[in-house]
Amino acid sequence: MTADEAAAVLVAATAQPDCDRAVAWLAEGRDLRTTTQSWRDVFAALAVLPVTRLSTEALRQAAARSAVSHLDSSADLLAIDRVITPNQHQAALDTLALHAIGHSLANLTAEVVHAAQANNKHVMICLCDIAGLSYRDLADKLRSSGAAAPPGEPDGAWSTTQVKAAWKVLDAHVAGELTSMVTGGTPARALEHLFGVPECSATGWELVSDLHQNGVPFSVLLAQRGAGGAWLAHRNRTNTLLIGVITDEIEAALGAEGIEVLTQRNLGRKLWHKLLGPAAGPLQLCAIRRDSNHDPEPILGITIASARDGGTVRKSVGQLEPLPPQFPHLLLAAVVVGPGWADRVQSTAALARAFEGHVYTERQLSELARLATQLQ
Numbered sequence: 001m002t003a004d005e006a007a008a009v010l011v012a013a014t015a016q017p018d019c020d021r022a023v024a025w026l027a028e029g030r031d032l033r034t035t036t037q038s039w040r041d042v043f044a045a046l047a048v049l050p051v052t053r054l055s056t057e058a059l060r061q062a063a064a065r066s067a068v069s070h071l072d073s074s075a076d077l078l079a080i081d082r083v084i085t086p087n088q089h090q091a092a093l094d095t096l097a098l099h100a101i102g103h104s105l106a107n108l109t110a111e112v113v114h115a116a117q118a119n120n121k122h123v124m125i126c127l128c129d130i131a132g133l134s135y136r137d138l139a140d141k142l143r144s145s146g147a148a149a150p151p152g153e154p155d156g157a158w159s160t161t162q163v164k165a166a167w168k169v170l171d172a173h174v175a176g177e178l179t180s181m182v183t184g185g186t187p188a189r190a191l192e193h194l195f196g197v198p199e200c201s202a203t204g205w206e207l208v209s210d211l212h213q214n215g216v217p218f219s220v221l222l223a224q225r226g227a228g229g230a231w232l233a234h235r236n237r238t239n240t241l242l243i244g245v246i247t248d249e250i251e252a253a254l255g256a257e258g259i260e261v262l263t264q265r266n267l268g269r270k271l272w273h274k275l276l277g278p279a280a281g282p283l284q285l286c287a288i289r290r291d292s293n294h295d296p297e298p299i300l301g302i303t304i305a306s307a308r309d310g311g312t313v314r315k316s317v318g319q320l321e322p323l324p325p326q327f328p329h330l331l332l333a334a335v336v337v338g339p340g341w342a343d344r345v346q347s348t349a350a351l352a353r354a355f356e357g358h359v360y361t362e363r364q365l366s367e368l369a370r371l372a373t374q375l376q
Contacts (some may be wrong), residue, residue: 001357013037013045026058039065040364044357049347056349063348067341069243070362073309078241084122084129092126093212095119098259104366110167114160121155124166128154130208130235131173132190134233141169175204191227192220227316246337246362247284253365255285259372262286263297276301282319287372290300299375300330302368307340310347317347321354331375333358333368 001009007019015033016022023046032042043066048057059340093105095116101107119125128135142150147165151157158166172178178187186194191209199218204212244265251261263285264272273280276298287300299337303323305316316336324332334355341348351360359367360368 001044001048003048003050009037009041013042019049020054023052023054023058026061027054029061040360040367042066043352043359047352047355047357047359050354060345063234063345063352064342066364067336067345067348067359067361069337069339069341069363071246071306071337071362072339078245084125084168088122089126089129091311092116092122096126097212103127104209105212106205108171108205110160110164110182113157113167113307114163115117117158117163124158125154127166127170128326130190131170131186132193132296133170133173138166138169142166145169146285148212171205174208175315191224192216192224195223242337243284243304246306249362250285250302250304250335250365251366253369254372257368257369257373259376260289260296262288276327276330279323283332287374287375298330300372301327301330302335303332307336307338307344309340310344312338312342313340313347317351321350324351324354331358331371333360333371335365336361337362337363 006020010019010022010026011017013032014022014025014030016025026042026046033037039062042325043059043062046055046062049185054180096112097103097105097110099112099115099119100109100278113123113127125135128138133141135150139150142165143146146166148159148161150166152164170360172187174193176189176193178189180187181341190212193203196203197207197211198217200207247263247265251263254261262275264283266278267275273285275296276286281302282303283301284304285302286298288296288298291297303320305320307313307316320334331354334351336348336351336359348359358371
C-alpha cells in the first residue's frame with residue numbers, strides 16, 4: 001500500500017476532509033464512520049504513513065482494535081492424550097508398592113524403581129510428579145551433575161545406571177536433602193513436602209506412603225493447584241503445538257482461494273532454507289506460484305507468533321521486527337494470536353510498521369488469503 005492509498009483509506013474510514021484530520025480523529029480514539037473500511041484496513045494504512053506523534057497514537061488505537069485475537073492459550077488444551085491420568089498414576093504407584101518391601105512406598109530404592117519401570121512405563125514420570133519435578137527438570141539436573149543422561153522420554157528404556165542417577169535426584173527432593181543456591185531462598189520441592197499435610201506428621205517417603213494408602217486431603221489438592229496453576233505444566237509442554245494448529249488454518253484459508261502453500265513443517269529444515277534462504281527459520285509458511293518449469297516461486301512468507309501477555313509480545317516483536325529487511329524481494333506477513341497483542345499496542349504497532357501493515361489475527365485469515373491472491 002502506497003502513502004496515497006493509505007491516505008484514501010483513512011479519509012474514507014473517518015469521513016474527514018483530508019489525511020491529517022483523519023489521523024487526528026483516530027489518535028483521539030474515535031470510532032470509524034464507514035461500513036466499507038475495517039479496523040484492519042485502517043491499521044494497515046497507518047502502518048505505512050510517516051512516523052509522527054499523531055500517526056503513532058492513531059496506530060496504537062488501531063492496534064488495540066485490529067489485533068484482537070479470540071484465541072487464548074489458557075482456555076483450550078492441546079494434546080490431552082499426553083496427560084498421565086489419575087488411573088495411570090494409580091497403576092504406577094501400585095506397581096512401585098508391589099516391588100517394595102512390605103508393599104510400602106516408604107521403602108522405595110533404585111532397584112525397586114528399575115523393576116517397576118520395566119513393568120509400567122509411567123513409573124518414572126509418576127515419581128517426577130511425586131518429587132515436584134517436570135521430566136525436563138530431572139533431565140537438566142542429571143546433565144548438569146555429569147550423571148548418566150536419561151532417555152529422551154520418561155517411558156523410554158532405562159538402564160540401571162540411569163535409574164540410580166535419577167533416583168538420587170528424586171530421593172533428595174522428597175527427603176529434603178537439598179541446599180538453596182540463593183541466600184534466603186528455599187529449594188523447590190513439592191508443596192506437601194514443604195508445608196506438610198493436615199493431621200499427618202509423616203515426612204519424606206513415609207508421607208508419600210501415607211498419601212498412597214489414605215488419600216490426599218482436598219486442602220492439599222487445592223494448595224497444589226494454586227501453587228502450580230491449573231494445567232500449567234501441560235501447557236508448557238504443548239505450547240508449540242498451537243503454532244501447528246494455526247499453520248493448518250492458514251493453509252486451509254489460502255488453499256480455499258486456490259493458493260498453493262508450502263510449510264516448513266512439511267518440507268523440513270534443509271529444503272525450507274533451500275527455498276527461502278538461511279534467514280527463513282522464523283517463517284512457518286510460504287505461498288507460492290509455479291514458474292514455467294513448474295518450480296515453486298515464493299510470493300508471500302508468513303510467520304506466526306502467539307502471545308498471552310505483553311512480555312511475550314515484546315520478546316516476539318524483538319525477534320520478528322528485523323525479519324522483513326532480510327527478504328527484500330519477498331513480501332512478509334505476520335499472523336498474531338493471543339490476547340497480548342491487543343494489550344501491548346506499542347509493540348504491536350512497531351511490528352505493523354516493520355511488516356508494512358501486513359499483520360493479521362486468526363480472525364482475519366480471509367484477508368490474508370486475498371492478499372496472496374493479489375500477488376499471484
